[in-house]
Amino acid sequence: MRRLTTAATVLVLAAGIGLTGTAGMANAAPAGTTAGAACPTGWGSADKSSEGHEYRVLKNIRTGSHECYDRIVFDLGSAASGLGYRVGYVNEFHQDGSGDLIPVKGGAILQVYVNAPSYDASTGQRTYPGRGRQPLPGVDLTGYRTFQDTKFGASFEGQTQVAVGVRARLPFKVEQVGDKLVVDVAHSW
Template sequence: MVFDVKGATGKVGYHVGYTAKFRQSGTGDQIPVKGGAILEIVVNAPSYNPSNPAQKTYAGKPGKTLPGVDVTGYKTFRDTKFGSSIEGQTQVGLGVRTKLPFRVQQSGDKLIVDVAHTR
């Protein structure tokens, strides 16, 4: 899964890890995510214009599938859900078929979450 962090000129902060339940930042509401395991991904970049928070830069809605992302036919990915974008951080839940190794790397203004297909 690739996050396009437009305008990033240095390292993009992030946190990625498995969670038993995906909970929306700010409210704590549980968001169901399909799959055998859930990767919670938090990217230190808002999905809104910081100068004008009402202006969205990504149309994600809490608890809904990520707009423009279709995981149909993927061997490992099962589901995607938008959590929130609050205080400059954007949260996403990625459902995978089982708990698998992953790595995170940055290439330019892209943050790449690479999940293995097997253990």
């Protein structure tokens, strides 16, 4: 009988520790995440690029805030399997063509070049309403954990240049998904 009582005590204690551990994890989870959320790691903060030489026309730029990262998406209007891009941190954001310094708020500046002009080269018509030195049209970063600012640099010689002001130099990843270039910046290391 004593063995049965000891075994029952051990089970009750183990269950109590398990509940305490789960509650502790929920309290330790970053704001906006759930206890079960596992944020990706290992993206790194080094420059990322693709040497693709396909050009697409930029249609839109939009952002989203997710559990583990903030995202900026470049909508290109058609699939871009060989799209060229360069994404990396810079100390200052200088406008292509003029070289003018464009102030960007945040602890670090992520510069994005995408081989997609904001105009139709055959007609000269604008396909995206971004203006040099200005925030990205339609992008509201209220409530974002990582993104603090956006600025349109230029659309020059077939490339569009954009800056994203982030809280700090954080890991990021870049991927092409159909007709989109997607840049995710993690909330933390």
